[in-house]
Amino acid sequence: MSSVAPARPDKGEAPSPSRGGVADRLFSVNLRQSGIYVAFALIVALFAILTHGSLLSPENMSNVLVQNSYILILSIGMILIIIAGHIDLSAGSVVAVCGAISAVLMVNHNVPWPLAVVLTLAAGALIGAWQGYWIAYFEIPAFIVTLAGMLIFRALTLTVLGNQGIGPFPDQVRTLANGFLPGYFGNVALGPLGGADAFTLAVGVIGVAGIVFTQWRTRQARAGYGQKVGPLPVFIARMALAGFVVMYIIVQLARFKNLPVVLILLTVLVLGYTLITTRAVFGRHMYALGGNLQAARLSGVKTKAVVFSLFVNMGVLAALAGIIFAGRLNQAGPTAGTNFELDSIAAAFIGGAAVQGGVGKVVGAITGGLIMAVINNGMSLLGAPSERVMLIKGLVLLAAVAFDVWAKRRAGTSR
């Protein structure tokens, strides 16, 4: 373009957003991203006050985490499927049939428990592959395939169990579901808080140090690549807050019965899946096809293989949840897992997933699941009847999605 640069007089006086505007935008962006965590904190605070602190007592906190572990595990698989633009209505039935399979193996056939667990997870993978085949390669909507699966696998549960509960489970499986680590280093005194497990506290301190260290390294790497990073005080404040929350939970757990085994499992899963969704090629492909299937396909993403793997993954996680749930009740029953799929779907959407796909975070789904768990637990501590709990949970789900839609529209990115 050899000609003279055009005079564009209005560029200079282009409307520069006022200071209030910038603050407003920053706030709204942050609110949409962190709204779910703020809401979670408010809900916890509300019930902590209403229950005069019972919600945050060591025993109750431990219970909430252990009781909801299987829903949280399902939510991890579910959010991935929702990000890819699909849904799984069969999760509850798969939980039941896998629990039943593990019970038949361990109780009726005396298969050693580690082998039985592996076989059950393999069964879950097979179930996922079955559904994934119809959805990814035969291209039947996931809603239909998993609705059929919901019936099929419930029927198989009844067949496998012969219409009766099977138990009891070996101690190791019960520990996995319900148990706690033994106190390796004994107890330490925490002044007015009483005795607490030293090993748990040590894990907490190492965990917080690990979080701060990795976050700091990420921040340094970003800055090294010339990207903008937030101001240092904000970073420090965020780290301090995260450290406080983690240590609070750890101290309460340490005061009760050490670390629940299932919490360790859950933490590993959350970290692993967060890494996969944010850093792995597979995760990128998942978001890409959820955001625009055709564009992903034309960019060389093997869309069918990705969707197929997501359902296999869901099957494995459902099998894991099935074992834990059966182990917790010490019995595999024909009605196990009823409505679990709905709870995990709700967790994913409360946690910020978008109905059209392409958006969502593992941590979001976990937070969504915990919001429901706290509402459940808090209201039952208050002695509220179950119909009122259901009503509130329904309203929270609607409000969460409504907020997300509203925020998107306000940001002008709705499509």
Next chain:
Amino acid sequence: MTDDAILRMSGITKVFPGVKALQDVNLVVRRGEIHAICGENGAGKSTLMKVLSGVHPHGSYDGEIDFDGEPCRFSGIRDSEKHGIVIIHQELALSPYLSIAENIFLGNERVHRGLIDWNRTNADAAELLARVGLDENPVTPAMDIGVGKQQLVEIAKALSKDVKLLILDEPTAALNDADSAHLLDLLRGLREQGITCVIISHKLNEIKAIADSTTILRDGRTIETLDMERDLVTEARIISGMVGRDLEHRFPEHEPTVGEEVLRIEDWTVRSPTQHERLVVSGANLTLRRGEIVGLAGLMGAGRTELAMSVFGRSYGVGITGRIFKDGKEIRIRSVGDAIKHGIAYATEDRKRYGLNLIEDIKRNVGAAGLRKLARRGWVHDNEEFRVAERYRTSMNIKAPNVLAVTGKLSGGNQQKVVLSKWLFTDPDVLILDEPTRGIDVGAKYEIYSIINEMADQGKAVLVISSELPELLGICDRVYAMSAGRITGEVPREEATPERLMQYMTRYDEEQIIQ
């Protein structure tokens, strides 16, 4: 002038958060004329029309609108339609499964005692279809007719509402030349019936052919209103108004250095995925050389996109036969992944549907096709991705504050640059660009042409598919023409004229295939 103006918009200012989309815009449209509105993308044309049609209701903007002699304060589209202002959007809004007649009277049903009077609906529809010169049965579902005819149905729908002022936003963007010509004829006919038209278009030859006056917008301001006859307006005149500079050359100078053959396609045949007996591409032969820009001309339905997509990892069609040679060696391409590995890239004609993940940022979109270059053992190197995207944002001149901007919010030209960045990052030897400048303003077009030249200078072979003949003649070193699935001609740059290409593009005789 007062009496003879049907519409007078004065001092229109519309502010979106952070952006002044319109600033003190004035528009006067005379009764019974065809009035064109020109401007680069983002100049404010669509926003102005949305203000006029009530999409942005009164109170959300400043300024006055006088229509048909009275001041108007529209609260919504229905309100403006009641006054006789109808807007037809670029993306057609017909319901695919409803019949033509049902679409025409959607929201305006012919009712008898609360029930739809089907006889009257279909009879009235037939009458309207005759007025727009569309010979179709009113009960045909809208999805069964082509885009050109759907456009006519939209106009029939507008006529059913007793339209006084018809606004068309890019009406010929998706039409082939024949359909465009028909549409322009129809607009002339409507002018004779006393209907005023406002037409937004990028196609300056059409504006020149049809408009009585032209208003040019730039950066949200009115630049000028030209009387097409009195001012003896030329295309170059309009362009200089739009871009604020004299565009002596619409195409950048380019001296090609053509090397050896990169890609050869032999006897390529593709069948339609919906009608297996139909050959969409039949016996096509094509050769691309290093450093060469090759055009592929053809009317709509000639099979250009289908040819390109079937080569690009069998993304289109069934029963594909033929051979592909890369650097002289025969290769097999079974998937898009294979195509990318063999150094072939295809940038789609439909950015929004097939090219971009609109809810993701620039960074993720740029990295999407070349992710393996950013990853080690399945893990993506985040910061490297950022650096790569930032590099393309700078070198391609993508107008966004940073690479974390969501692509859905970018203008067409910038979106296209993101798509091109994505494919350049895969480091291809062969680039197939399908309608690379569709829906892009003049200034950005020039930039895209420069990028294409640069790619060729780097030794890549570029195949440009385009419906705009001047574009092909302006940038290509050699042009193939397609018609009805066959390659009907191959013309070197020196011998290429629009007439000659058009001749090949309309050749349907099977005997006359090129040797």
